[in-house]
Amino acid sequence: MGRRLNVTKVGGAALTDPSFLAELTRHVHTLVENDAAPLLVHGGGPEIARLHQRLDIPFEFSEGMRVTRGESMEVVTMVLAGLLNKRLVARLVSSGLRAVGISGVDAGMLRAAYLDRDRWGEVGGEPEVQPGCLYHLLDRGYIPVVAPVALGPDGNAINVNADLAAEAIAVALDAPDLDFVTDTPGVLRDERVVGTLGAEEIERLIEEGVVSGGMIPKLRAARRALESGVIRVRVGDLRSLEQETATEAVLL
Template sequence: MQHKIQQAQILMDALPYIKQFSKKTIVIKYGGAAQINPELKEQFAKDIVLLYLVGIKPVIVHGGGKKINALLDKLEVKSNFIDGLRVTDEHVMEVVEMVLSGSINKEITTLLNHHGAKAIGITGKDANFMRARPMDDGKYGLVGEITKVDKKVLKHLIREKFIPVIAPIAAGDDIDHPGYNINADLAASKIAVALQAKKIIFLTDTPGVLDKEGNLISSLDKAKIKALKKDGTISGGMIPKLDACLETIRGGVECAHIIDGRVQHSILLELFTKNGIGTIIKE
């Protein structure tokens, strides 16, 4: 009996948070780095369905770095990274689209639907809802900088109780344009700002942002991020991630969180417990 009362207490502890976030849009960036094994993916899907069933409106934007690397290797197509961004030519773009829009997007959508949500997988090419232009004058090839997010498309889906699952590919202007490869963190940021989400959460493969000694930094602001960039504490994929966090809060979203997607139920721990986990980025 005592055990059952404890279980009820755990549910009651979540009540204030459920009240706070119910009916609110929360953008969740599901990093390729966190999509490690079938069990974790299934847990992720169940956590999202729980949010959905208590009235929160999740919007998922996913990455796929590791899987893209694996297929590029298999096909012996070379790609390299500058500033944490994958330089993308037409060959690479073809693989990026196959993996993101074909494989990962449908896998996440299927899992969510299987567990009781109504998820719809889309890319920026669907209804042309996300458009882009070459980032930094084409320095990274087909890596795009988003110029427009048509929030009407997403709002429509959300209103009809769908969970949008978004692969970070944007439409080009011409009919024969292969599309733009968008860093998923930056896509999630633009989407969170367009929807004026309550918050944005990045699930990745580190406990949060780490300092030079490898200790977790629990909170960051613009000035601290600038210093970490300057002294080289952050590198690789963490650079666009923190840029995305800053852009999101600059765009009017209260806060951004970077949490460990390798920890079971990390989203629930972040949303439904007092101190949360990971790194919080605020103004």
């Protein structure tokens, strides 16, 4: 491939914001101009909830995770592999970028076991990556845009956390760079960005309540990625990532 691979994970909520889509498109152009090979992974939580409500399909959470069964899994697949994936790909392609939208089911690229089917339904744990199709696209100059729907052990599509998917893909492809895009300029402590965060500090910050909610799986994924060989893992908004002021997780 020759170019430096950058795996970027973006949240689903941001993909409903036209101004964010414009900023993200510009960011990807900047990566390409700097001779990077971008690969995007996206989530879709808020849009999934909205479509459940529009279709009058009940849904619930257990221990902070969405319970995904039957019709609910159909909604998840529609939103992740369809609506949001194609919305993002259309924006990138219309700007001149060679983006290709795929889900983890395609070519069996992401495979996962059920996390706890009785409790959460069609929800998978950390996926295994078969990177062949990703290498095929990257080697030909395409930008993969990955929806985190994986192939389950029984041949059905299952939902996996997008942070886990981004981590697993970065590790499998030996990507030197993994970025988690958030709506804050980084990990905040006393309203100030933590510039450098040691991997061993992450659990302590979680225990102290300094970080919470959706930041927790991102930081845990960051730690595992570093421990598995990813060189640089950053957390922040697009501006802070470009200005090199985002939080950088490091192994000390």
